[in-house]
Amino acid sequence: MTQKFSEKFMKAVFLVAACVSILAVALICIFLFANGVPTMLEIGLPDFLLGKTWKPSNNIYGILPFILGSIYVTGGSIVIGVPIAMLTAVFLAFYCPKRIYSPFKSMINLLAGIPSVVYGFFGMIWIVPTMKAITGKSGSTMLTACILLGIMILPTVIGVMEPALRSVPDSYYEGSLALGATHERSVFCVILPAAKSGVIAGIVLGIGRSIGETMAVIMVAGNQTWMPQGLLKGVRTMTANIVIEMGYASGLHRQALIATGVVLFVFILIINLSVSAMKRRSEHE
Numbered sequence: 001m002t003q004k005f006s007e008k009f010m011k012a013v014f015l016v017a018a019c020v021s022i023l024a025v026a027l028i029c030i031f032l033f034a035n036g037v038p039t040m041l042e043i044g045l046p047d048f049l050l051g052k053t054w055k056p057s058n059n060i061y062g063i064l065p066f067i068l069g070s071i072y073v074t075g076g077s078i079v080i081g082v083p084i085a086m087l088t089a090v091f092l093a094f095y096c097p098k099r100i101y102s103p104f105k106s107m108i109n110l111l112a113g114i115p116s117v118v119y120g121f122f123g124m125i126w127i128v129p130t131m132k133a134i135t136g137k138s139g140s141t142m143l144t145a146c147i148l149l150g151i152m153i154l155p156t157v158i159g160v161m162e163p164a165l166r167s168v169p170d171s172y173y174e175g176s177l178a179l180g181a182t183h184e185r186s187v188f189c190v191i192l193p194a195a196k197s198g199v200i201a202g203i204v205l206g207i208g209r210s211i212g213e214t215m216a217v218i219m220v221a222g223n224q225t226w227m228p229q230g231l232l233k234g235v236r237t238m239t240a241n242i243v244i245e246m247g248y249a250s251g252l253h254r255q256a257l258i259a260t261g262v263v264l265f266v267f268i269l270i271i272n273l274s275v276s277a278m279k280r281r282s283e284h285e
Contacts, residue, residue: 076146120219164198
């Protein structure tokens with residue numbers, strides 16, 4: 001009887017925990033859409049999403065510069081970070097000596113635990129002056145933000161790609177060697193394509209990590225509200241705009257920032273749905 005009661009009790013605890021998680025997500029969605037969608041309609045959806053000017057003092061709320069800034073910075077971080085993460089995952093899975101695997105892996109995991117503000121300080125103190133010395137211009141640019149975010153997404157991408165590479169059956173590798181392929185060719189031409197679902201999932205999660213970053217981007221990106229003008233110019237992302245202005249915003253200005261959060265939420269939702277779809281596809285395969 002006691003064991004049966006314990007099982008029922010724990011089942012109820014797990015059910016409550018699951019319901020709390022679902023409720024939290026539902027409340028966030030309700031809050032964002034209930035406050036953001038009417039604001040978009042009041043401003044005008046085309047003017048809000050495609051407007052190139054953000055001037056709250058004149059009641060002009062166009063967030064296209066911030067949407068493009070988020071896309072460009074995220075894309076640049078993926079271009080910089082994913083090749084490094086992929087090669088690192090390959091090294092850990094197929095080349096790393098056992099005696100250094102644990103400390104090497106621990107250092108990579110440590111990157112995931114460093115607060116974003118610490119990354120921001122690192123970027124301000126080291127990357128920004130370096131970029132300024134190299135380019136002769138301001139170091140707080142889109143390229144600086146891309147480099148910093150490329151570093152920040154490494155543990156996320158590596159953490160997904162390495163298990164995906166290790167999950168490929170040994171028969172793939174052994175069959176490739178039996179046909180006369182070298183170790184390198186077997187890894188890059190057989191194992192990597194076989195683990196494509198996990199590799200893509202790692203890239204998508206890296207995109208989600210990058211597009212949602214705020215503090216580090218604020219500290220190194222220059223935070224200019226006009227349209228992005230190049231890699232060596234300042235830029236402001238959607239998350240940065242919300243954090244910078246929410247402290248003093250009121251009225252329609254505040255509602256416009258919440259509506260910006262709705263757009264960001266939709267971006268993140270699309271990314272998560274993409275990961276789920278790839279996982280289902282991988283399971284079917």
